[in-house]
Amino acid sequence: MGGPLDGIRIIDWTIWQQGPVATQMLADLGAEVIKIEERERGDPGRGLTAAAGSATVKGGRNFYFEANNKHKKSIALDLKRPEGREIVHRLAACSDVFVQNFRKGVAQRLGLGYADLAPLNPRIIYASASGYGPEGPDSGEPSFDYLGQARSGIMNAVGSGTTTPTYIYGGIADQMGAIMLAYGVLAALFARERTGIGQEVDASHLGSMMALQGLNVVARTILGSEFPRITRANAYNPLWNHYRCADDKWISLAMLQPDRYWKDFCEVIGKPELIEDPRFTANARGWNAAALIVILDEVFAARPRDEWMRILKSRGDFIYTVVNSVSDLPDDPQVRANEYIVEYDHPALGNLTLLGMPVKLSKTPGEPRGHAPEFGEHTELVMTELLGYSWDDVARLREANVI
Incomplete structure (x- = not known):
């Protein structure tokens, strides 16, 4: 047809x-x-x-x-x-x-x-x-x-x-x-x-x-200001960010409701001590985001991306994906499928x-x-x-x- x-x-x-x-x-x-x-x-x-x-x-x-x-x-x-x-x-x-x-x-x-x-x-x-x-x-x-x-x-x-x-x-x-x-x-x-x-x-x-x-345009017209151009090092929500892995490839997290995932996420990445860390409770995490991003940078840098993808897939219901380059797209299995x-x-x-x-x-x-x-x-x-x-x-x- x-x-x-x-x-x-x-x-x-x-x-x-x-x-x-x-x-x-x-x-x-x-x-x-x-x-x-x-x-x-x-x-x-x-x-x-x-x-x-x-x-x-x-x-x-x-x-x-x-x-x-x-x-x-x-x-x-x-x-x-x-x-x-x-x-x-x-x-x-x-x-x-x-x-x-x-x-x-x-x-x-x-x-x-x-x-x-x-x-x-x-x-x-x-x-x-x-x-x-x-x-x-x-x-x-x-x-x-x-x-x-x-x-x-x-x-x-x-x-x-x-x-x-x-x-x-x-x-x-x-x-x-x-x-x-x-x-x-x-x-x-x-x-x-x-x-x-x-x-x-x-x-x-x-x-x-x-x-x-x-x-972004409507944020300016209704709220009076556009979204700021922030760096990944000071993203307000560290679970809405991207991280470099051990093989120099990047992974992206997109957990817009971080409190929903926080406990399981900390356990899966091998950092259960962060769950009750007073710097990273629900009310304080945004203010101390830069410090948490430094910790997560070290965590993700310890394993290659494919390993992190398997861990996150098998041990929880997280929201994440790979960070592709344009050159990666023709070989992405999702693109092909x-x-x-x-x-x-x-x-x-x-x-x-x-x-x-x-x-x-x-x-x-x-x-x-x-x-x-x-x-x-x-x-x-x-x-x-x-x-x-x-x-x-x-x-x-x-x-x-x-x-």
């Missing part, structure tokens, strides 16, 4: 990461995605040269573009030419969703704004990925992932024991912006099923990253390990396996089979450098 969006057609006029990932997520759910690329150079993501060392993989393929554009069909157009815009208008008339992530005003100047496309198809969902939202003094400013992290406050929320802003690699503002844009498109499609009308959707770096940090990564036989690159579906649907699961298109690979197919252009039309437009 296919995905829940089988039969939905999406026009993807996006570049880099935030927009492309949103449409790829929808493609994973079964939507047909037709990616419009600039006729001469294509999505600039195709040319990214540095990512985790090098972005180029076998045969000159680009890791970054492959990661963000699975399943899609690519058509290459010169949108500065009226004939190129006419092709997009004809696509919009027979599609469900139009997605773009260019600076405010670009689409309108080219005749590809919502006001231009909605008369052609009143049911169309017009989705925009922006930096700072559709309104306000900075709504027209350009943004990349780095600026999304900077403006949203997260660079001053992550990291511990420092006042220096910390950037998180991997494009998380782009990823979160993509998730929220896809969420908005799904909501708009559902609303259209009930009302029959299309609408505009906007998801920004700023709004999406604020949503990601929702509890849930197919959060999947194997795919790429037609050009051979076997690849790709991100799987983060959400499980039992009847319409979707399909995360797929590959990105060659530049302009589907231009003629889309024009002739979907839009009704003749082969003479295609030849004329190609000769005129429109496609």
Whole structure:
């Protein structure tokens, strides 16, 4: 069985990461995605040269573009030419969703704004990925992932024991912006099923990253202050902390109700004397947390992590797990069991390990396996089979450098 969006057609006029990932997520759910690329150079993501060392993989393929554009069909157009815009208008008339992530005003100047496309198809969902939202003094400013992290406050929320802003690699503002844009498109499609009308959707770096940090933001708005950037050495609850083990691997504890576990925990780690230690009673433990963390550091450093995992599993009902690196994830048995990564036989690159579906649907699961298109690979197919252009039309437009 296919995905829940089988039969939905999406026009993807996006570049880099935030927009492309949103449409790829929808493609994973079964939507047909037709990616419009600039006729001469294509999505600039195709040319990214540095990512985790090098972005180029076998045969000159680009890791970054492959990661963000699975399943899609690519058509290459010169949108500065009226004939190129006419092709997009004809696509919009027979599609469900139009997605773009260019600076405010670009689409309108080219005749590809919502006001231009909605008369052609009143049911169309017009989705925009922006930096700072559709309104306000900075709504027209350009943004990349780095600026999304900077403006949203997260660079001053992550990291511990420092006042220096910390950037998180991997494009998380782009990823979160993509998730929220896809969420908005799904909501708009559902609303259209009930009302029959299309609408505009906007998801920004700023709004999406604020949503990601929702509890921290609301702590500021309701309580007056955000969560502090504390170090693990002075965490108020030592049973909500992480510890280095003898093999230099880390274990994380997450016992939010420490009194519930305190007696059993002390016995299991071989420190029963801590149970009645006046420094660490329920009322005093938080005030003396730093001293307790020093003790627990010594305890956990005495055994390798696997041994601690076995001890905690077999001798109590504790809440804990390993601290992974990103490099650990592909081999994590829990990741494999849930197919959060999947194997795919790429037609050009051979076997690849790709991100799987983060959400499980039992009847319409979707399909995360797929590959990105060659530049302009589907231009003629889309024009002739979907839009009704003749082969003479295609030849004329190609000769005129429109496609």
